[in-house]
Amino acid sequence: MENLNDLKKFWKKKKIFITGHTGFKGTWLSIILNLLGSKVFGYSLPPEKNNLFIKSKIKNELSSNIYGNIKDIKKLKTNIKRIKPEIIFHLAAQPLVIDSYKHPLETIKTNVIGTANLLECIRSIRSVKSVLIITTDKVYKIDKKNKIYSELDQLGGYDPYSASKVAVETITDSYIKSFFKTSILKNKISTVRAGNVIGGGDFSKDRLVPDIMRAINNKKKLSLRNPKNIRPWQHVLDPLIGYLIIAKKQFNNNITKNFHSWNLGPSKNNFKRVINIVKYIQKKEKFSFRIIQNQKFKETKILRLNSSNAKKKLKWSNKWSLYKALDETIKWNSQIKKGVPAKYICEQQFLMYINNN
Numbered sequence: 001m002e003n004l005n006d007l008k009k010f011w012k013k014k015k016i017f018i019t020g021h022t023g024f025k026g027t028w029l030s031i032i033l034n035l036l037g038s039k040v041f042g043y044s045l046p047p048e049k050n051n052l053f054i055k056s057k058i059k060n061e062l063s064s065n066i067y068g069n070i071k072d073i074k075k076l077k078t079n080i081k082r083i084k085p086e087i088i089f090h091l092a093a094q095p096l097v098i099d100s101y102k103h104p105l106e107t108i109k110t111n112v113i114g115t116a117n118l119l120e121c122i123r124s125i126r127s128v129k130s131v132l133i134i135t136t137d138k139v140y141k142i143d144k145k146n147k148i149y150s151e152l153d154q155l156g157g158y159d160p161y162s163a164s165k166v167a168v169e170t171i172t173d174s175y176i177k178s179f180f181k182t183s184i185l186k187n188k189i190s191t192v193r194a195g196n197v198i199g200g201g202d203f204s205k206d207r208l209v210p211d212i213m214r215a216i217n218n219k220k221k222l223s224l225r226n227p228k229n230i231r232p233w234q235h236v237l238d239p240l241i242g243y244l245i246i247a248k249k250q251f252n253n254n255i256t257k258n259f260h261s262w263n264l265g266p267s268k269n270n271f272k273r274v275i276n277i278v279k280y281i282q283k284k285e286k287f288s289f290r291i292i293q294n295q296k297f298k299e300t301k302i303l304r305l306n307s308s309n310a311k312k313k314l315k316w317s318n319k320w321s322l323y324k325a326l327d328e329t330i331k332w333n334s335q336i337k338k339g340v341p342a343k344y345i346c347e348q349q350f351l352m353y354i355n356n357n
């Protein structure tokens with residue numbers, strides 16, 4: 001893992017365009033890149049009330065903060081053309097499985113058409129030298145035999161969210177093969193599939209750890225879905241550091257040729273049942289829960305990723321154990337309650353992460 005000075009050497013003054021910068025991962029990424037001295041340009045819908053983007057006040061430190069819809073190709077293109085970014089992280093999406101059952105068409109338009117819009121825009125922009133399209137661990141066709149999925153395994157999505165991200169993978173692959181094989185963007189575009197991310201500042205609904213933090217903070221009972229489901233849990237810093245490594249390698253022409261999808265999942269020890277997470281946090285914080293029976297929406301029972309390609313070819317690995325990730329999330333939550341500024345907590349956790357603590 002690079003130290004702070006090495007990271008700054010590359011990222012300082014780089015022009016970075018982030019879609020979805022007002023969301024959970026996008027705000028963490030903006031805070032990190034801002035700390036490393038990059039010029040960060042964000043393009044997203046306005047932030048949700050009181051989310052990490054608002055709490056961190058990172059807006060004031062961005063080179064440009066654009067509120068726009070990813071479906072609006074004209075606005076997207078005008079801004080990319082004006083900014084001339086060198087590196088693009090595409091995170092804008094409707095990222096929730098349950099919302100995708102409620103609003104399938106909107107999920108598909110945002111995730112699929114939104115990504116196609118971005119790929120279409122960069123065809124004619126020569127400044128761009130590295131692009132990451134963020135998808136998910138949920139793109140794999142579920143195999144009943146408890147499989148651990150590698151990048152070349154078959155894709156397939158049951159719920160509309162997963163299906164939309166499978167379509168994102170397919171469209172990106174098609175654009176790479178059809179338009180970027182002979183362009184300056186050859187070997188400079190990847191899709192990246194990470195696991196279930198946790199960390200301070202996630203206030204999304206229907207996600208386990210944010211739901212637990214709300215139950216703690218509001219002294220309300222947690223409604224728990226699917227306690228036996230297994231997920232590949234990881235701290236948000238783990239995939240974000242992976243994104244930085246891939247983006248830099250692509251920029252420097254230093255990436256494995258013709259390999260353009262990466263799993264960035266946690267190690268096997270982080271594959272845990274939902275109920276294990278609840279019980280662990282209950283040892284540290286006070287809250288109670290009830291299990292919801294007769295679930296309306298189907299969610300995948302087991303999801304496990306094989307990230308050995310990232311380990312071998314990128315020298316990336318998931319660094320924080322599940323329990324360290326949970327401890328840091330609980331700490332984030334209690335510090336914010338004490339009035340510590342959100343951006344400062346995120347920066348300190350990032351520095352601790354890269355300094356190996």
Ligand SMILES: NC(=O)c1ccc[n+]([C@@H]2O[C@H](COP(=O)([O-])OP(=O)(O)OC[C@H]3O[C@@H](n4cnc5c(N)ncnc54)[C@H](O)[C@@H]3O)[C@@H](O)[C@H]2O)c1
Pocket residue numbers: 019020021022023024025026043044045046047068069070071090091092093094095110114134135136137194195196197198204
């Ligand atoms: N958080 C996780 O556990 C997880 C796991 C796997 C993959 N992902 C992926 O990572 C990315 C970021 O997820 P997140 O957890 O930060 O989600 P989030 O909901 O916190 O953020 C989503 C971002 O996308 C933006 N957005 C949504 N619709 C848009 C539109 N039509 N036009 C422009 N911007 C739009 C929002 O404004 C926000 O900035 C997503 O692509 C998601 O699918 C997340």
